[in-house]
Amino acid sequence: MDLEATTKRLLATFQIQNLSNFAWSCAVLKYKPRDDLLGLVADRMEQKVDEFYPQALTNTLWAYTVLKHPRAQRLAEILAPVILSKLPEPDKELMQAESATGGEFSTQTVSNALWTLSSLGVHPGYELLDRLAIFVVKSSQNFKAQELSNSVWAFAQFAHHPGNEALRTFERSLLERREEYTTQALANTTIGLSVFGGSEDDGLNKLFNDVTPSWFRLSECNSQDLSNITWAIASVGAFQSDLYKAAVRELFRRDSMDFQLEGLKMLFHARLMQHDFDPERETVDVVYPDWVAELGRSAWLQQTEDTRVSTFQKEVLETVKSLGHEPYMEELTDDGLLSMDICLKDKRVAIECDGPSHFYTNLTEGLTQKTKLRDKALAVRGWKVVTVPYFEWQVEWGAGAVSAKSYIEKKLQAVGA
Template sequence: MSPTITSSRPTTGDDRDMRNCKTIKELVQKAYDNLDVMSALSRLLQNQNRGGRPSSRTQHRHDQIDEQLDAILCNTLEYIGRFNYRDIATTALGLGKIVKQVGHIRGKMPPAGSPHQILHNLLVGVNSECKQFIFDEIAMSSLSVLPGFDARHLSNFIYAYGLAECNPYIKGERAFFDVLAFEAISKLRHFNSQDLSNMLWSYAKVGASNSTLFEAAGDSIVALENLTDFWLQALSNIIWAYATATESHPRLYMKFADHIVAQDDLSGFKPQEISNILWAYAKADESHPRLFKKFTDHIIALDDLSGFKLQDMSNIIWAYATAGESYPQLFKKFADQIVALDDLSGFKPQEISNILWAYATADESHPRLYKKFADNIIAMKDLSGFMPQNMSNILWAYATAGQSHPLLFMKLANHIVLLDDLTGFKPQSISNIIWAYASDGESHPRLFIKLADQIVAMKELNGFKPQEISNIIWAYATAGESHPPLFQKLLDVAIKRCNEFNSQDVANILWASATNGQADQHLFSSFAPTVKSILVKCNSQNVANIGWAYAVANVSVPSLFDADFVSACLEKGNDFGMENLSQLYQWQLWQEEIKSDIKLPPSLQEKCQKAFISTPPSPSKLQDDVISELFSIGLHPEEEVLTKNGYRLDALVEVHGKKICIEVDGPSHFVGRKPTGSTLLKHRQVVNFR
């Protein structure tokens, strides 16, 4: 904005005269000589926005309007130093409302040269730095009269900066909002509910949290005998502000919740207010089951949810899942509402992500909802609006809920693979994505390679939590995806941080390493003390997986597999599934291999052996083809021969009086070029127990 000023000093305006202006052009012409019209200009802009296209009269002489609007702003800055606190607050609030109105253009851009478009360019668009400059100047000019502000004008003044989303710094050092907080605290007893709401909302909106102010304001509200003077919107905005600013005040949350619960009727609450309140309690981790129950009953009783915007539904569902409040009827009602929509194009990626995450987290099944969203995403031509966390949450939700949708997984995987840069993917997103594909049994080798290369290229992995490291290793092993550099890098980190892993993490890492043929002796020796310490916390599957993994690795740690391990197996004897019992049987065979005296109780040994032997054979097509070829050359192979130690041989033939064992190891027996842990263990134990 040009600093050149050509107009005369402003005079005191006549509001009634301003109201007689019918068009922006008339208002701007009058404002050119009288600057006290920011609020009037804001109102007229709002009215014109509601009325559709501007009249033909407002579209003439756009160049002149442009110059006059520019001059109005320049003159405001020149003379604002002479304004009293009321004029400063009124001017700032008017400007704030204008910025708010012209800042968000939905649909078509206003006609070129229209006041809306001119103001957008002056304050928000191509010259958006003007907005910051103007509000910085107003902030500086207010300092000398700031102590004289009364509560209402101070609240309006702060609200103006919230509307404009400006957070100035005085001389580049001290935050202006801290200066305002000092003044506000001294006047808190004079603030009404709307003043408090506007002020606190503004602090949260611009990200200018001030703990002293929020604590004092919260104490002031809690000290009130009742909240009958608080409008519902004020309640909503205040609690939203505390959650958004991450300012804790448990007594305030309790007072607001108790006040809402005590209401006989919640019909006065707008959907957005309900959404903001529930979101705030969940975000702040403030538990109040009766509040959630109250709103649940209210929402379920509604005949129609059409008043709830897409964001409202997303926030509410997310809040219930995050707060751990389970209400199947509520989840079904919102799901049915979403499924009934003809078009989901209005949902933002974040909202889709939050809804799906919430249903999976709350363990609320609604297959039609999952299918509707999946079909919607698949139909999209462009997925650039989906952030890494959005994709991570979506994939995690489908895998967690057991809602298989191969086309969705393929679409998202292809999108990720084509990205030039994955630096925006945080460790949790990478971990969840890989885990989702492995859990859902969705194969996409290029995705696994791309994400593995990304991890390997990182200088250090300190940002990865133990569970994320464990899940990644587990996922690659489960999916049968080989990437030795990735395993080496992750296992090196795991060894250094072995004391940070819980029982599930430890079991996953050891099982995955053994399964993927990465049975490194250093890894298993290093983890032995950790295994010993967490053994009592292990569930039956963890115990079986750990024992089987050490058997595959053939790393003997006598101090680990002693009476404590046997006791753990005996204690969980009734919890073991067939697969776990088979694993323990192989562990017991390993003890015999290494000449150990450690044995499971006879009854458990017998149970394990029966489970191992009873596992039905599942010959592959390759195996069938090999058997056919053996018959064709005159041999008569015995199929699925049971050995004395319980293993089944694919085939046994007699050649020149000698019996030869034939194992047909197809692709499923290898990870990359290495045999899987199961294959290695079978070969070793069949040979050692001939």
């Protein structure tokens, strides 16, 4: 009798350790058993949820995620609350996986939990993410470089701000332990940090200006990693760094056909941010390959054409009209590169209706770095930006037309409109 048949026959006797080991082994071997045996294993796991311990939890989630099994999402939703219940107190340090005993949480289990949940798009709740961020800060010296990279990437995927101390920890580890990072880990760490704009006091900008380009091994990067690194540097304004110049030079050695749509869009945005920073190239004499302007522009413009109008946007538009203005919806800036939710052409005012995606999920009033870059780009083009956060609008609109009109009127008066 083969191993799969034996496993199926004895499955009802398997304990959590057996079930987790079986799934983990399949993932390591990149092997998918016949007759959806992994589905049967998942059934058994769901019956024994309360018996899970940290290593079995994260190994199981990792295995089903790597294998892209259809039950991965459901398992993650079931096991995420269990992870929180099993976490040690914040004052307890984590150890490396090989040092952890008794099924305790290790740096590897924390990293795996963050990576798998973010890969599956299963938000485990703010409390769990905040507590995991504490462990990163307290035990960073025990985390491997890959584990730190996975962690900051996961926080970025969730748009969950891990706190300034955690961001400083990620930056410091990158500087002090750079030789331990693979090129992909370097790229994931920099793009993860750039989602938050780095730590306070321009920490990420300083990092990019301080490092020697050779540390990033740009020639070894694949096309997407190179796009990520270039965009990350540009997003914090480190245009005068040697690293930025080296990253753009590396693009001349690449075939444009190696870059996917997302990578092309990021490179075009980086080039655009440089132009906005120094239009006459007086302080930043960096030139991109011609294909970035050609192919990147095409990729970039696709997002300006995706102009789905929300109910929120329509409500604000009608309110602006009721104040006697003549607003336009989804207009482009003069160069045709940026789309505005609503604008008053005669007053050069751009009104942006910012929904949840424009804020960090755990900081209600914390505009994302990408949103700040949008506002900065509009301002450079001569537009006064009025932001209407969704949570403020819900209150004002819910209070009635008079309240909504007063709210918008004050917003417009604040920019002289």
